[in-house]
Amino acid sequence: MPDTPALDVQGLTVRYGGTVAVDALDLRIPRGATVALLGANGAGKSSTLNAALGLFRPAAGTVRLLGREPGEAIRAGGVGAMLQHGGLPGETRVGEVLTLVRRRYADPWPVEDLLATAGIEGLLGRQVDALSGGQRQRVLLALALAGAPPLLVLDEPTSAMDVEGRQAFWTTMRGLADRGHTVVFATHHLDEADAVADRVVVVDAGRVVADGSAAAIKSRVAGRTVRFRCPGPRAGLAALPGVTAVGGVGELVELATSDAEGTLRALLAERAELPGLEVRGATLEQAFLHLTTRPTDERSAR
Amino acid sequence: MTDLLLFQLRRVGRNRQYVFFTIVLPALFTILFTQVFGAQATADGGQQDYGRLYMVSMMAYGAIGAALGATIRLAFDRSTGWLRQLRVVPVPPGTALAVDVAVGALLVLPSLVVVALVGRFVNGVELGLGSWLGLIAVLWAGSVVFVALGIALGVALDSQAAGAATGILGTALAALGGLWWPVEILPSALVTVAHATPSYWYASLGRDVVAGHAPSAPTVLVLLAFAAVFSAAALVVSRRRPLHAVAG
Incomplete structure (x- = not known):
């Protein structure tokens, strides 16, 4: 068989x-x-x-x-x-x-x-x-x-x-x-x-x-991560189109975005340079957390 | 099944403690106690009787230790995860348990035979050939009580308790059941206790045979009852806590 x-x-x-x-x-x-x-x-x-x-x-x-x-x-x-x-x-x-x-x-x-x-x-x-x-x-x-x-x-x-x-x-x-x-x-x-x-x-x-x-x-996690180095002030990053979270360590900025293209257009329009620019898909870890994290209301009900 | 049986026999046989407590110690006791206490009895011409009864007691003592020791170890094979591992190997269901029952029953024989040989050739116990064979046969058959008890405990106990039980139980059954000293010299309260132990009735099987008659009906019935109770206990516990269940 x-x-x-x-x-x-x-x-x-x-x-x-x-x-x-x-x-x-x-x-x-x-x-x-x-x-x-x-x-x-x-x-x-x-x-x-x-x-x-x-x-x-x-x-x-x-x-x-x-x-x-x-x-x-x-x-x-x-x-x-x-x-x-x-x-x-x-x-x-x-x-x-x-x-x-x-x-x-x-x-x-x-x-x-x-x-x-x-x-x-x-x-x-x-x-x-x-x-x-x-x-x-x-x-x-x-x-x-x-x-x-x-x-x-x-x-x-x-x-x-x-x-x-x-x-x-x-x-x-x-x-x-x-x-x-x-x-x-x-x-x-x-x-x-x-x-x-x-x-x-x-x-x-x-x-x-x-x-x-x-x-x-x-790919079930639709979001992308936009990374670049930014020595100056970060004000306004959170307000860029698509951005859902701002993170990063030191000079490195990590923007979680639901619209990578829109975020990039806005960034390029307002900045002369974006050193170390990377756009990445989600890691399996992010996907895993995304998939297995229960909604907050359900969690607080426990 | 044969593979697994030989595998298990090798494992138990290579355990020096097991061999010491089930063969060497009963044999030494048979020599020591018959020579020391038997010498006092010689004056009354009771040496032959004493030698016979003490030999029977030590055969029973060795057999009980052998049956329990070979079966309670089921708990160790559970705690290591071996019984669980065996479940994902092509082995028919129930084989592991059947093999341990067989190992318990088989390993009773060396204890019985060695102590009998010591009784005959060191202490000069004299019995007819039929009595010798009958003695070994009834004590071998009767050991099923302790095989069942050992399996029940092996299934029920965790490995630590099983280790302790192996040491304590054989000693307790021997002491309380009158294997180390005749029940007749005990106070009446302890005689009552002795009559409640399977070891007392087990040795009675052999005492009846060396006295020249078949085991008495009450003796056989009491032992059958013990065997039934222990087997039922083993069955009930293994239903609720299968051999391959995680130890805990």
Whole structure:
């Protein structure tokens, strides 16, 4: 069934006591896609992924992985996952755990290549309890990859890694995506979503608030930023056409504007020079804040 | 399943504390207490009786420790996240639990056999072949009570409480159930307590066999009741708090 989606969640609702963690969320991810679930802590990313993996029964909604029930898809060897609260058994060596897990798959990832891909060559003889945080994450990645599964689900996989570890990790993930694996990952790092995913799903308060390419999501923020150096007085800048906010540090002025062209025309008309002029689109961070910031009245009502 | 079983057996077997408390210590006790206290009993010609009963008690003590120690550790595998990880690996549902039950049951055997060998060849306990086999068989079968208890505790407790329980519970069951000293020498209040412990009835299984008859019906019924209660507890708790649920 190669035409069924890799991950298909419809009307997913997850409640913890009285709190709604995931609110009638729909998410369909075709095979071969690399998708970031982007959201702040508590936005509902983990709950969505854990429910998708069948780790608990949601209050409502349906979940299909590769066209099957999650448990079935996992037992068929179609899914590999790095969980936020997953871990390794004590009193074992890395090699023993890896062998145990690889043997569960009919067609496991060849071991030498698996070790190189996960970056754990030389760790096989190591006691699990003696691993560093980053090494532990890489071993967990190796377990997730052990069956060479078509679908990889990664819940904040780089949380225990340093900057270099994160870069190496995402290089690996891009390589897997190029080989046709579907990669779905949760993150609150905007740069990860921007750099790795060909689709970003922004989750807030248990709902999807934006879904598209990183560029498309950035463009959801219509505004532009006009920057230039201005040693003199700044009076009147806020009154320029389109300007919604005046910021900047020292000589640098940053005008947030809803009408970049109008702002520029007015600036050029009244000033002889605009040193260091730049006009920029929104960053993913601005888009993210824009998308996930709730209206003030709703916030004050809390 | 076989892979996972061997994996778990290796992990437990390489724990030196576990091997010490479930095999070495009961064996040493069997030698020490039979030689020291048994010597006083020799005057009354009771050495053979004493040696038999103390051996049975130590077989029970070792088996209880082995069954509990091998199963309560479920709590550790939950707290590390390993049981959760196993859920996203192709393993049939219930396998992790079934394997730990099997590990608990299997690891009871070395304790029983080693203490029996010490009883026979160091302390000179004499029994017919049928009695030896019967003794090991009833104590092995009866250990299901403590496997069930250990699973229930392993599912219910967090890793810290589980660590404490492993140490305390075996000792408490041995002391209160009359495994370290005969119940007959205890004040009547403590006899009542002893009769409320599964360890007392468990050792009774073996005492009946070495006395030359089948385990009494009350003994078997009480143990079945304990096994049912502990299994039900394990089932209820694991429903509410699945093995792969986040420790907390």
